[in-house]
Amino acid sequence: MPYSFFDIVEKCDNYPYSDSTYYPSSELNDNIPFLLDNDIKVGLLLPSIINALKEYNSLKKPNPFIIEDKFVKFASHLNTFELRTEIVKQLLDTWREEKVFPALSGWRDELYPIYGDSKNPTGVAFVMERCATPLFGVLTFGVHLNGYIRTERGQLKMWIAKRAKTKPTWPGWLDNIVAGGIPYTLSVTESVIKEAMEEASLSIEIAEKAVPVGAISYFITTQKGLQPEIQYVYDLEMPPDVEPKPFDGEVECFYLWDMDELIKHIKTDEFKPNCALVIIDFLIRHSIINPDNEPDYLNILNRIHRRLDFPTKTI
Amino acid sequence: MPYSFFDIVEKCDNYPYSDSTYYPSSELNDNIPFLLDNDIKVGLLLPSIINALKEYNSLKKPNPFIIEDKFVKFASHLNTFELRTEIVKQLLDTWREEKVFPALSGWRDELYPIYGDSKNPTGVAFVMERCATPLFGVLTFGVHLNGYIRTERGQLKMWIAKRAKTKPTWPGWLDNIVAGGIPYTLSVTESVIKEAMEEASLSIEIAEKAVPVGAISYFITTQKGLQPEIQYVYDLEMPPDVEPKPFDGEVECFYLWDMDELIKHIKTDEFKPNCALVIIDFLIRHSIINPDNEPDYLNILNRIHRRLDFPTKTI
Structure with missing residues (x-):
């Protein structure tokens, strides 16, 4: 029995809503806000x-x-980027050494920015090791790319990646051909181009043709913790003679599927949850999911643009 | 001093948020929910x-x-579509006769559906005269169409309507070439085609080429009351030789503007607010507003997909 698109959306955006239309209150609501010294809620x-x-x-x-x-x-003495960043680093080093949280065993050595300090021109209040972000429930930012082709008859097909079985997270699940978190040091577009090379062997010339078309947002909870996330979405119409190829070992192989095949694999829940949402957004923008064939059209649109009440990345 | 895109979004989505990130609490919060006999909140x-x-x-x-x-x-005896519809009709006839609310002087003789009764296959709990909907703060549904052309050089231009000075609402403001509420009796696509003929003299053959690309939602308050609204969004790439023409007197004239001209008129606040949002969504989907040039990119996307905590239209 396949899932509906809305079921798939709910598997990703699964943190309770405070007004309880979607989920009743749960132990997940037993959390308290994590504030900067300026009282801005960041986690x-x-x-x-x-x-x-x-x-x-x-x-x-x-x-x-x-x-x-x-x-x-x-505390009020921790009122700069450097001071906040340093204390969080010390804290996480301690927890990691003492193996307090399993989430920290997936250490990445990638720093993610936490926004909310308007004294800093970029808005960044401090940075934190990537794998620790679910412990603090801070908002993180990524970018996903829909790589598709249009056949001579005008039919859409999408390239899909199968994640390597050795990946520490979501091994063997289906994925967008290019997807990744946005590290502190890169712009959104720079992240796309870097990941396009690393994950799909796409040249800069090809990757630069990717166009930004919006963003999705959702709040997923996993065993690791609380993950409010925003994914910038890019579309890339690929030349028919260019095939993505695994490069850094994170992808097992790529498939090129027509829309029926693609939808089948979404509805059998084979995609990493947030990648399914990126594709559902693509299907809506390309009229494949539409008001005449999808009873949950409006609810889906709402849920994949969830309001996350935290300061966001600007430019 | 022109407005930013975010300023324009805030002029439309201007009802306070309960978490007060955007607006402090105001007298607009002094409202109470309007419930069906089954306790579902509908207004x-x-x-x-x-x-x-x-x-x-x-x-x-x-x-x-x-x-x-x-x-x-x-009351619990008003537990069917017919009974609820009848009592609301009687109430509004009384208020209209006694001129209790100025909003009712704009009587349209158009019935709008209010959703929330799962006993009815369509979900419609009752219908209500269109001009009364802001008094009850019920969710309404419309459809807007971006009519655009792509020049031989690939440049985008958009057709824009100037509303007639005689229109009872927003006279003289700029508008999408086709836009309207969805009456109880029509599907979304039927509404687009009907309005395309009535407002822009577009033939069925042309109008049928319009494609659904999503929906925007926002909560606007005006002198008339509270208006949580969802607009289905359609794009129509028009043949270069077809010009929209006024038909029913509601449009004064049409303009064909390139993106710079279009943006200039949005930022000087000449558009009916929700039409500006429909175009901002178009500009995002077509990469003209993008993460590299718009600091409020994520906030805009969030605000034009506002969660409205009411039952929605399905199919």
């Missing part, structure tokens, strides 16, 4: 994290965090 | 409406509404 902390933070805090003078029943915030 | 009632409802309710036995401090709902 959400589950009880297990709060307990570990309390322990860390009690051993460190002056206390780096103010931990109350209703919130945790940076 | 929001401002204090002035509640007072008038109380007066009407006290004169009518059995009372059609249950009016509490925290909500107003249909």
Whole structure:
């Protein structure tokens, strides 16, 4: 029994809504906001994290965090990018050494920006190791690319990647041909071009033809924690004679599927959840999912543009 | 000093957010939900409406509404499409006769569906005269069409309508070439085709080439009341030799503008607010507004897909 498109959307955007139309309240709601020293909310902390933070805090003078029943915030002396970044690094190094959280075993050595400090022209308040972001429930940013071709008869086909079985996250699941987080040091477009080379062996000349067409947002919870995410979406109409090829070992192989085949694999839940959402957005923009054939059209559009109440990346 | 795209979005999506990131609480928050007999929330009632409802309710036995401090709902005997529709009609006829609300002077004789009754296969709980919908803060549905051409050099131009000075609403403002509410009796696609003929003299053959590409949603408050709205969005690449022409007197004239000219008129706030949002969505989907040139890219995408916590149209 295949899933509906809306089922697939709900598998990705699975964090409860406060107004409970979609999900009843759950233990996932037992979190408190994580604030900057300027009181801007930048994350959400589950009880297990709060307990570990309390322990860390009690051993460190002056206390780096103010931990109350209703919130945790940076102490007022931690009021710059450098100071916040350093204390978070020390904290994570400690937790990693002591193996407090399994999520930290997937250390990437990639720094992700957390926004919310208007004193900094980029808005970045501090940066944090990528694999730690679900522990703090901070908003992260990525970019996904729909690589497609249009046949001579005008039929759409999409290139799809199968993730290597050795990947630490979502091994063997289906994926967009290019997708990745946006590290602190790169712009959105630079990230697309870099990932296009690393993941699909696409030349700069090809990758530069990718065009930005919007963004999706959702809030997924996994065993790792809380992941509010925004993915910039790019479309790339590929020349028919260019095939994506695995380059860095993260992709097992690529498929070129017509829309029927593509939809079949979405509805059998073979895609990494957020990649399915990127494709559903593509199918809506290309009229394949439309108001006449999809009863959940409006709900899907709403859910894949979820409002995430955190400061966002600007340029 | 022209407005930014985000300023223009905020002029349309101007109802406060409950989490107050965008707007502080205001008297607009002093409303209570309007519920069906099954407790599904279908609207929001401002204090002035509640007072008038109380007066009407006290004169009518059995009372059609249950009016509490925290909500107003249909009495349990009003549990079918016909019964709810009839009592709302009687109520509005009374208010119209007694000139209780100026909004009702713009009577249209068009019935709009209110969703939320799953006992009915269409989901429609009752229908209501179009001009009364802002009094009840019920969700309404429309369809807007971007009529554009691509020149031989690949340059995009868009057809724009100037609303007649005699129109009761937004006279003289700029508009999409085809736009309108979706009446109870028509499907989305049927509405597009009907409006394309009535507003722009487009033949069925041309109008049928319009393709659905998504929907925008926002919550606007005007002097008339509270208007949470969803607009299905269609794009129509027009043949270069076809010009839209006024047909029913609602349009003064049409313009064909390149993207620079179009953006100039958006930023000087000459467009009816929701039409500006439809075009901003077009500009995002066509990479003209993009992450590299628009600091508010993510905020704009979020605001034009606002979550409206009411049951929606399905098919």
